[in-house]
Structure formats: structure tokens, C-alpha cells
Amino acid sequence: MSERAADVELVDVTKRFGRFVAVERMNVSIARGTFYSLLGPSGCGKTTTLRMIAGFEQPSEGEVLIAGQPVAGVPAYRRNVNTVFQHYALFPHMDVARNVGYGLRQHGVKGEEERRRVDEALALVRLGGLGARRTWELSGGQQQRVALARALVNHPTVLLLDEPLGALDLKLRKEMQLELKALQHQVGITFVYVTHDQEEAITMSDVVVVMRDGRVQQQGSPQELYERPVNRFVAGFLGLSNFLAGRLVEHHPATGGAAVTIGEGMAIHGRVTDPEARPSAGAEVTVAVRPERLWIGRADDAAAERTAGATRVAGRVRQATYLGDQNEYRIETALGELVARRQNSEGGGALPGVGPGDPVLVGWRDEANLVLVA
Amino acid sequence: MTAASRAALDRAGPWVDRVFRAHATLIYLFLYVPIGLVVLFSFNAGGHTGELRGVSLRWYDYALNDRFAMGALQNSFVVGFWTALIATSLGTLAALALQRVPPRVRAIFDALTYIAIIIPGIVIGIATLIFFVNLFGWVNPWLDYVWTAAGLGAPPVIGKGLHTVVAAHVLFTMAIVMVLVRTRLAGMDRSLTEASFDLFATPLRTFVQVTLPQLRPAIVAGALLAFTFSFDDFVIATFVAGPGQPTLPMYIFSSIRRGITPEINAIASMVLAVTITALVTVGLVYRRQARQAGETAAEPLALGIAEDA
Ligand SMILES: Nc1ncnc2c1ncn2[C@@H]1O[C@H](COP(=O)(O)OP(=O)(O)O)[C@@H](O)[C@H]1O
Ligand SMILES: [Mg+2]
Numbered sequence: 001m002s003e004r005a006a007d008v009e010l011v012d013v014t015k016r017f018g019r020f021v022a023v024e025r026m027n028v029s030i031a032r033g034t035f036y037s038l039l040g041p042s043g044c045g046k047t048t049t050l051r052m053i054a055g056f057e058q059p060s061e062g063e064v065l066i067a068g069q070p071v072a073g074v075p076a077y078r079r080n081v082n083t084v085f086q087h088y089a090l091f092p093h094m095d096v097a098r099n100v101g102y103g104l105r106q107h108g109v110k111g112e113e114e115r116r117r118v119d120e121a122l123a124l125v126r127l128g129g130l131g132a133r134r135t136w137e138l139s140g141g142q143q144q145r146v147a148l149a150r151a152l153v154n155h156p157t158v159l160l161l162d163e164p165l166g167a168l169d170l171k172l173r174k175e176m177q178l179e180l181k182a183l184q185h186q187v188g189i190t191f192v193y194v195t196h197d198q199e200e201a202i203t204m205s206d207v208v209v210v211m212r213d214g215r216v217q218q219q220g221s222p223q224e225l226y227e228r229p230v231n232r233f234v235a236g237f238l239g240l241s242n243f244l245a246g247r248l249v250e251h252h253p254a255t256g257g258a259a260v261t262i263g264e265g266m267a268i269h270g271r272v273t274d275p276e277a278r279p280s281a282g283a284e285v286t287v288a289v290r291p292e293r294l295w296i297g298r299a300d301d302a303a304a305e306r307t308a309g310a311t312r313v314a315g316r317v318r319q320a321t322y323l324g325d326q327n328e329y330r331i332e333t334a335l336g337e338l339v340a341r342r343q344n345s346e347g348g349g350a351l352p353g354v355g356p357g358d359p360v361l362v363g364w365r366d367e368a369n370l371v372l373v374a
Numbered sequence: 375m376t377a378a379s380r381a382a383l384d385r386a387g388p389w390v391d392r393v394f395r396a397h398a399t400l401i402y403l404f405l406y407v408p409i410g411l412v413v414l415f416s417f418n419a420g421g422h423t424g425e426l427r428g429v430s431l432r433w434y435d436y437a438l439n440d441r442f443a444m445g446a447l448q449n450s451f452v453v454g455f456w457t458a459l460i461a462t463s464l465g466t467l468a469a470l471a472l473q474r475v476p477p478r479v480r481a482i483f484d485a486l487t488y489i490a491i492i493i494p495g496i497v498i499g500i501a502t503l504i505f506f507v508n509l510f511g512w513v514n515p516w517l518d519y520v521w522t523a524a525g526l527g528a529p530p531v532i533g534k535g536l537h538t539v540v541a542a543h544v545l546f547t548m549a550i551v552m553v554l555v556r557t558r559l560a561g562m563d564r565s566l567t568e569a570s571f572d573l574f575a576t577p578l579r580t581f582v583q584v585t586l587p588q589l590r591p592a593i594v595a596g597a598l599l600a601f602t603f604s605f606d607d608f609v610i611a612t613f614v615a616g617p618g619q620p621t622l623p624m625y626i627f628s629s630i631r632r633g634i635t636p637e638i639n640a641i642a643s644m645v646l647a648v649t650i651t652a653l654v655t656v657g658l659v660y661r662r663q664a665r666q667a668g669e670t671a672a673e674p675l676a677l678g679i680a681e682d683a
Pocket of ligand 1: 017020022040041042043044045046047048049
């Protein structure tokens with residue numbers, strides 16, 4: 001990633017509104033052609049970050065670079081960046097084609113050339129032939145596409161999207177997720193995508209940056225974030241986790257390997273996910289275990305010794321829920337309640353006859369133990 | 375509560391409804407019957423009001439050929455036109471300027487704007503009259519002095535006339551325009567201007583291509599309302615109009631002192647037609663805009679409910 005040119009860079013960017021710090025010392029480098037997502041709960045500063053890139057807000061400190069150039073003092077209308085606004089912001093007094101051609105006309109592209117490029121952009125978002133329609137007559141999904149075409153027609157260096165699918169219903173949102181991803185691939189433009197939906201970020205992005213209270217928590221590929229979350233917040237925000245309180249026994253910074261005691265002196269082994277962390281022995285840590293990493297079997301399962309993994313704990317099913325593709329079990333154990341999920345694939349599937357109140361055995365391998373220091 | 379009394383109340387329900395409906399009907403009759411009568415009698419073929427003798431356009435013909443009535447009508451149109459033009463231009467600019475000042479300052483000016491609308495016409499009439507008398511008393515000697523010194527002959531004398539009526543009308547109709555435009559500006563989606571900046575339009579081009587078209591309904595409505603208020607104002611015009619240049623309401627009032635003729639009914643009906651046309655146009659403009667904004671209800675036209683976001 002670092003070898004490729006960065007389209008957008010934020011260097012130590014801080015944004016304050018009065019005394020309130022909306023974004024704090026943010027450092028990101030967005031490589032050319034990446035689908036880059038800003039992920040975090042509402043109010044964590046995602047929109048503010050986007051607005052600083054677009055030029056609607058100025059950083060209180062730090063620097064924004066677009067295509068390698070510092071853009072401090074460059075007004076929004078001179079930045080080669082386009083935005084798809086959260087509520088689309090289509091001009092109601094213009095038809096679809098005039099909306100899409102708006103950016104072109106400001107650069108003096110008019111008449112035949114404008115028409116050709118507008119048609120091209122509309123075809124790209126599969127709205128061919130709708131140029132003469134009024135924007136308010138279109139459905140939410142179509143308006144969304146018009147907003148997209150209006151931005152893409154200008155071939156910006158970076159396309160900024162602020163929760164563009166937020167107003168759509170679930171089914172349409174899923175469709176648009178795939179379509180947006182494919183579109184980004186096709187046009188090769190860098191996308192900076194804001195969302196509070198972790199699933200959306202995971203399915204669409206090349207790189208995700210997780211934010212909380214204006215601070216970057218972690219950035220990396222969706223897989224990195226899911227498999228090696230560096231702290232409790234990231235582990236909890238992306239997917240589900242079982243959190244077990246523990247105490248660190250030893251830690252090898254070179255490999256990340258760690259020994260931890262959980263519960264009543266139960267010794268387990270895992271890895272400290274944050275490569276920067278240097279916890280001292282005896283420190284309080286959290287061990288996160290993903291539900292799908294838990295093995296469950298009947299209490300009397302003879303094969304448990306071989307398949308359950310190094311850590312095993314007896315429990316009792318409190319609740320069993322059928323989720324369609326999965327079954328979820330909530331199990332009371334000495335370590336607290338554990339959530340386990342089993343895929344309903346052939347050969348796997350539910351444990352027949354195991355329901356609430358039944359004794360079970362829960363186990364997992366050492367690789368599943370994510371030792372979180374913060 | 376006993377079952378019997380509850381049943382009695384249940385039976386009373388429809389009666390209560392009926393009483394309220396009858397009351398509402400009476401109120402509307404009370405409001406509109408007099409106006410209806412004026413229109414009805416304007417088509418009277420007979421020569422006396424209060425005695426209907428067949429339908430004819432005789433009195434309209436009479437009114438349209440009445441040199442004094444038509445002169446007054448023309449004065450009213452001229453005053454209304456200039457009032458609308460000036461009030462709309464100044465009011466819109468003022469509203470745009472107010473958008474750029476700190477909220478606290480804006481609140482003060484908003485209050486002043488509402489007050490300007492509420493001030494009774496008679497106060498505006500007296501105040502502007504005193505102002506003009508003083509102004510002319512101060513300016514005319516200077517003109518006299520300058521003209522005499524330069525040897526230009528007889529000096530011009532500025533006095534009351536249609537222009538003073540326009541000035542007084544602009545005073546309060548401008549406030550109406552401001553309220554309408556301010557409401558529209560406050561309700562305008564800020565992301566539209568940002569989208570325009572985002573799509574490379576400079577601030578000036580954004581104003582022309584996005585802001586102004588968004589304001590158009592409010593500006594049109596403001597112009598029509600300013601015209602309407604000016605067109606049927608009697609009180610203020612009476613104070614500041616020049617001699618021998620009455621507006622139509624002034625003319626009507628002075629003719630009534632000589633007795634109500636069917637001609638007056640015809641003129642009043644025509645005034646009513648002009649006013650209603652203007653107001654219906656305002657309504658239509660706002661309906662269209664509301665449809666564009668994807669709302670179902672038309673924007674509140676009542677000036678009092680115009681609020682700030
Ligand atoms: N113009 C502003 N003035 C004051 N506070 C603001 C302004 N814009 C955003 N904020 C605050 O900054 C924080 C981050 O906002 P935002 O970037 O919109 O969050 P997100 O998009 O992640 O939901 C919020 O607490 C918000 O209230
Ligand atoms: Mg936001």
C-alpha cells in the first residue's frame with residue numbers, strides 16, 4: 001500500500017468545534033484506487049473528516065493532501081473531489097440530465113459534449129434514458145444513482161460518499177453494496193466511504209478505518225480487523241465476540257504469544273493482537289473469542305478430547321436460536337455466558353435434541369484467543 | 375359515572391357536532407354575504423342599490439368610461455407595480471444579508487421585521503407624512519438656493535405625489551417580502567449549496583444557479599402580496615398621496631360620501647377580482663414548489679407562522 005501513490009492523506013488532522021474535539025490527530029493515507037471506509041458509531045467524526053477532504057470544513061490543526069498537494073485554503077469548488085451526499089442533495093429545479101451535467105457545465109463543457117458524457121454516466125449507473133425525468137419523481141434508489149452519476153461524470157480524483165445507502169431499504173441496500181463495489185472496480189476511482197454499518201464496511205472495502213470519539217482505533221483490511229482487532233471496541237464493533245476477563249501471566253513481544261489466566265485460575269494461551277502493546281505481567285486483559293470459533297458437543301461426547309481444542313468448559317444451554325443459516329446457543333458456564341454459533345451446513349448443523357437446560361461441553365483452540373490489552 | 379348518564383352523553387354527541395357545524399356555517403355567511411352582495415349588485419340592471427332589476431354589465435361599462443375612476447385605477451396600478459418591484463428587490467437583498475449575520479443580531483432584526491408588519495396603517499401614515507413634510511421642508515430651500523445661485527431659473531419643488539405613496543407602501547410590504555424570503559432561506563437544504571460548490575461552481579454561480587431558483591417562489595409570492603397590499607391600501611395612501619392624485623380606494627371612499635351607486639359596486643368587484651387573482655397565483659406558486667420539495671402540504675402563507683429553523 002505504501003508504494004502506491006496516495007490520493008488522500010491526512011497528517012495529524014484535528015478538528016475542533018469550539019471546545020469540542022470532533023476529530024483528533026488523525027493520520028491516514030488512502031492509496032490510489034482503494035475502496036476506503038470510515039467506520040464508527042454515529043457522532044464519531046466520520047462526516048467531519050469527509051467534509052475536511054471535500055473542503056467544507058478546515059482542519060484546526062494538521063494538513064490534508066489531495067493527490068500529493070496540500071489543500072489548505074483551496075475552496076471546495078477548486079478541489080477535484082466530488083461528494084455523494086447523505087440525502088443526495090439533487091437540485092430540485094433541474095431534470096436528471098441537468099443535474100448530472102452540472103459539474104461539467106461549470107468547467108465549460110456544454111452542448112453535445114455535455115450530453116454525451118451525461119448519457120455515458122447515466123448508462124454507467126443503469127439509468128439510461130431517464131435524463132428528462134424530474135428528480136423528485138424518482139425512487140430513492142434511482143435518486144441515489146443520479147447522485148452517483150453526477151459525481152462520477154467529472155472523473156474526480158476521489159469520490160466521497162457519506163452513508164449513501166442509509167435511506168434505502170435492506171434489500172436495495174444489499175444490491176447497491178455489490179453494485180457500488182463493482183462500479184468502483186470498473187472506474188478505478190478512489191472511494192472514501194462513510195458508514196456506521198460494520199457489515200457494509202466489511203463487504204465493500206479494501207481498507208477500513210475504525211473510529212471512535214474522533215480517534216482512529218485501527219485501520220486495515222476487513223480480514224485483519226475481524227481476525228486481529230487491537231482493542232475491545234474494535235472487537236465488539238466488528239462482529240460478535242465473547243469477552244473473558246483475565247490476567248496476563250507472560251507475553252512475548254516478538255511473537256505476540258501470551259499466557260493468560262481466566263476465570264478461577266484457568267490457564268489459556270493466545271496472542272496479543274496489538275503489535276504495539278507491551279503489557280506487563282499481572283496486567284488485566286480481555287480475551288475475545290468469536291462465537292463461530294467455539295466448538296459445542298454433548299457433555300458425554302467421547303470425541304471431545306480430540307476435537308474440542310485446548311480450552312474446555314462445561315455448561316448448560318440457556319437458549320437455542322435458529323437463525324436460518326446458523327444456530328446460536330447461549331450457554332451458562334463457569335466463565336459466564338458464552339455465545340456459540342454453528343453453521344447449518346451439511347455435516348455440521350444443529351445438535352439434534354440439544355435444547356435449553358441440556359448439559360453441553362464448550363471448547364476452543366488457542367488460535368481463537370485474541371488477547372486485548374485495551 | 376352511571377351507565378345512564380354515559381348513554382345520554384353518547385346521544386348528545388351528534389347534536390354537539392351539529393351545533394358546531396351550524397356555527398361554522400353562520401360565521402362564513404357573516405364573512406362572505408356582504409362581499410357576495412356587492413358582487414351581485416354590481417350586475418344590477420337597475421339604477422339603485424338594494425333593488426335588483428335583472429342582470430347586466432351596464433355599471434361596468436359606466437365605470438370603465440368614468441374618467442376619474444379610471445385615473446384612480448391607473449394610479450393604483452402604477453403605485454402597486456413600483457411598490458412590488460422596489461419592495462421585492464430590497465426585501466430579498468435584506469433577507470440574504472440577514473442570513474449572513476450572527477444569530478443573535480438576526481433575531482433582533484427578525485423581531486423588527488415582524489413589528490413593521492404589525493404596526494397599524496394609521497401609524498405608518500402619520501409617521502411617513504411627518505417624515506416627508508420635514509424632509510421636503512429641509513430639501514426644498516436647498517434646491518431653491520442651489521438653483522438661484524447657479525442661475526438655473528425656477529427651482530424644482532419636491533412635494534407629495536404617487537412617489538410618496540410608493541415609499542410608504544414599500545416600508546411595510548418590504549417586511550412581508552423579507553419574512554417570506556427568510557422563511558424560504560431557512561427551510562432551504564444547505565446541502566444544495568454545498569453540492570453546487572462540490573461540483574465546481576463558484577459562490578456567484580452557485581447563487582445564480584441554485585440559491586436564486588430556490589428562492590423564486592418566495593420572491594414571486596412576495597411581489598404579488600406587496601402589489602395586493604398596496605393596491606387595496608386606503609389609510610396610508612390617504613395620508614401621503616398628493617393632491618388630485620387619488621388611488622382607487624381613495625376615489626371609492628370619496629364617491630361613497632356622495633352616496634352608494636351601483637358603479638361603486640362594479641369597481642369594488644373589479645378590485646376584488648384583481649386581488650383574488652394575485653392571491654390565487656401566490657397559492658399556485660407555493661403548491662408547485664411544495665410538490666417539488668416532495669411535501670404534501672403547501673407552505674404556510676400566513677405571515678405569522680413563518681418561522682426560523
Ligand atoms: N458544525 C458543527 N458544529 C459543532 N459541532 C459539530 C459540527 N459538526 C459536527 N459536530 C459534532 O462533531 C461530532 C462528529 O460529528 P460527525 O462528523 O457528523 O459524526 P458522524 O458523521 O460520525 O456521525 C458530533 O458530536 C457533532 O455533534
Ligand atoms: Mg455522519
